[in-house]
Amino acid sequence: MDxxxxxxxxxxxxxxxxxxxxxxxxxxxxxxxxxxxxxYYGIETDVHVTSDGKYLIIHDDTTxxxxxxxxxxxEGNTFDLLRTVPLVDKNGKTGRIDLRxxxxxxxxxxxxxxxxxxxxxxxxxxxPQHIANIVAEIRELQYLSETVFISFSxxxxxxxxxxxxxxxxxxxxxxxNEKIRDFLLTYRLDIDVHYAVVTAEMVxxxxxxxxxxxxxTCDKPDRAxxxxxxxxxxLTTNLLE
Numbered sequence: 001m002d003x004x005x006x007x008x009x010x011x012x013x014x015x016x017x018x019x020x021x022x023x024x025x026x027x028x029x030x031x032x033x034x035x036x037x038x039x040y041y042g043i044e045t046d047v048h049v050t051s052d053g054k055y056l057i058i059h060d061d062t063t064x065x066x067x068x069x070x071x072x073x074x075e076g077n078t079f080d081l082l083r084t085v086p087l088v089d090k091n092g093k094t095g096r097i098d099l100r101x102x103x104x105x106x107x108x109x110x111x112x113x114x115x116x117x118x119x120x121x122x123x124x125x126x127x128p129q130h131i132a133n134i135v136a137e138i139r140e141l142q143y144l145s146e147t148v149f150i151s152f153s154x155x156x157x158x159x160x161x162x163x164x165x166x167x168x169x170x171x172x173x174x175x176x177n178e179k180i181r182d183f184l185l186t187y188r189l190d191i192d193v194h195y196a197v198v199t200a201e202m203v204x205x206x207x208x209x210x211x212x213x214x215x216x217t218c219d220k221p222d223r224a225x226x227x228x229x230x231x232x233x234x235l236t237t238n239l240l241e
Contacts, residue, residue: 003241013041022239036114044119054079
């Protein structure tokens, strides 16, 4: 299996969702390396806080879906224990020694090595100290300027803006309305919105306000072409390139 190439990208930059997750298991080092070796602008992933206050890369709140039914809470277990859990390959089997939940540092290291933007989603609403710690770790790795923080949590976005007045931040949403628009304008946030609700009028309004639009997570070439024609700035995808 390989990616599906988009014939016309315009000025749209393409982001690999959870790494190149159509080919390698999502949010794993192989998925990040696979994306790094291709033409993607950025690599998106998800970070959680473990019970001992460390930062683990995984999407779900538990390991169940990615670990063949072994069900451990991410926030309820230690980093070291969670790192021992084998993750399933694309064939549904475990056994590959390279399939474990990465650390935040490992993810950032791959983005830096391959020159990709780090698109980092903060999962769940985090305590301000954890947000500060994540920012500090990425700053110490000298990759803060190449990192875009995203989150569905409005509280996370407010705290990120307080900590990082000039940082590029995108609020994740699944809808579009005046309340969302006003929040974006108040906190100077770009939008990361579900691809199905994007319209040309929305893109025009946000661009006129000086904000950028990222559409998630579109794997349909025809719809991607429509979105690119509307002028979206970014497209997050599992499969397209």
